Amino acid sequence: MGGLDEDFIQAPEHRPNTKLTNSGDFIFSDEIPTIDLSSDRDKTTIATEIAEACERWGFFQVINHGLPSDLRRRVEKTAADFFILTAEEKRRVKRDEVNPMGYHDEEHTKNVRDWKEIFDFFLQDPTIVPATPEPEDTELRELTNQWPQNPSHFREVCQEYAREVEKLAFKLLELISISLGLSGDRLKDYFKEQTSFLRFNHYPPCPNPELALGVGRHKDGGALTVLAQDSVGGLQVSHRSDGQWISVKPIPDALIINIGNCMQVWTNDKYWSAEHRVVVNTSKERFSIPFFFFPSHKANIKPLEELIREENPPCYKSYNWGKFFVSRNRSDFKKLEVENIQIDHFKA
Template identity: 30%
Template sequence: MPSMVTEPYLEFDSMTELPDSHAWAPIDHDPVGRDNMEEAVPVIDLEDPNVFSRMADACRSWGAFQVTNHGVPPDVLDGIERAGMDLFSLPLERKLRAARSPDGVTGYGVARIAPFFPKRMWSEGFTVIGSPADHSRQIWPHDYSFFCDIIDDYKKEMERLTSKLMGLILGSLGATKDDTNWESPSDCDAIQLNYYPICPDPDRAMGLAPHTDSTLFTILYQSNISGLQVLEESSATWIEVPPLCGALVIIVGDLLHILSNGAYASGLHRAVVNRTRHRLSVVYLHGPPSGVRVRPLPGLVDADRPPLYRPVTWSEYLGAKAKYFDKALSCVRICAPPMKGLMA
């Protein structure tokens, strides 16, 4: 695995120039999407009678879509946004009290994909799996329960929504929950808060570098600031996913690509930054329970459509992703020999 960049954390608000450690090649900040609706990431009403076909089209063509009528109360979305802004507006020394350990997965820190890139990203994050109490106690020793309560409320809503979305996605593939060997919610789901500060030179900075998620799917709530982009592969064009009031973004992950036997595309996405406004996103990473092996659905496999991928657990796949990054899917393809260290 590549070595982690070791420069100290930045106090972003005090930066008036972009340091070389964060200076990327010039970035195109004029994506398609907002004004050309023919090239826009689909917006799907979950109460639409054609939801299955619309979802199937979006997953095949884009690997991403936005949803409305999802049932998550506005006050829950407002609450998690306020909690995130309260957290990231604290002085760096306070946030570092909850710093992620070198071999840890939760707490405050840089993007976990950082080791795979030569430059650092203009962002900071906070990851929660299970209860955030231990880390939030370090940040707010006298009153941390407010943060835990907000995270708990958000998690409950996401668990309800992931169950609904899983049923719809399976329906779009002509399957049902009986065709999988697990129940939602998962015991491994995570909440990731991402913060993209104001940047003195946004044309040469990257908020979050291009990547796919290792999930079944990801639910993303973004504050009212543009920054999320999805790659439209046929034209190799980055497409803006504009914030829509109350909408949530769904991104197809690598495990759903496997479950669909390659029919649904993993959504390659990135985040850019801007000069005048900071941006927050809240990401819910949904996958199967630990120990469950994800494999192509039986109804998508026959003599003419052999399985493309070997069964793999989420933890095994995360290990492959941590080692091989964008080559992880290749190492679980049946036609490819197993890469050293990955269980078959």
């Protein structure tokens, strides 16, 4: 990643308005809500705050969330220790079109290469997904994680962190259900055989941050994302009302939550899956760890019946999550002739 070839260069209209200095400092905003998940707070009160955040932003930060801070430090160090390995060693667990889990340094978003390297692993190992995105193909395949030999504790720490962040994801799912006026367990069955996965992101310093992005503008496909980011910053969110890009301020020990496409569809556009991106800088590397909370491959995603009204008919047709997942995954792997599938393709 020492240079910047044309694969990384964003179209002029999508290049970041880099309010950056050579030291890598960002101008942050306090607009993204911060929600206290303390156990002594009333669930209904928390749910009300979540509802407002999901409608207006599709993003919020959480504090007092229960994820052990010492575990977070350990997993962050483990990720950093992996990324400083030689390219040859990292590529021993490199993903491909057959196995989408493992190391990758050529991911494309919106058909432009991202300025980053990643490591992905499934929460459930193995995970079952459709063999192809073709609707008529009923074949399934079993995907397994690839684990590097170094660091020696890598797999153990990853799996411990995954178990803890999954607990938080289910807690948030319950609160979101309550915020919609539904029972707390309304959405739980969608995740009985979940396809969720975790990612380690490493964004090296970039010689031309005004031309490239760590991750191009996109919406997350699943139900919700739980993100741990370091103190460097770089995550930007597009405001629902005017599309203005807002830089999310890092808060020590907080986690960033965002609503994905599945939640936007389930809520019939009441809650917003916000477009977001990552900007990079010339001098500071950045690390982040997102957990993508994804339903079972069997799940058919459509607006929830309880939220449909005569004055608010379904905005989306039903689609199968597994087929959607496989299609998106393939288009993230390499540049394709057409842009990958979006939920807009299922507009009613």
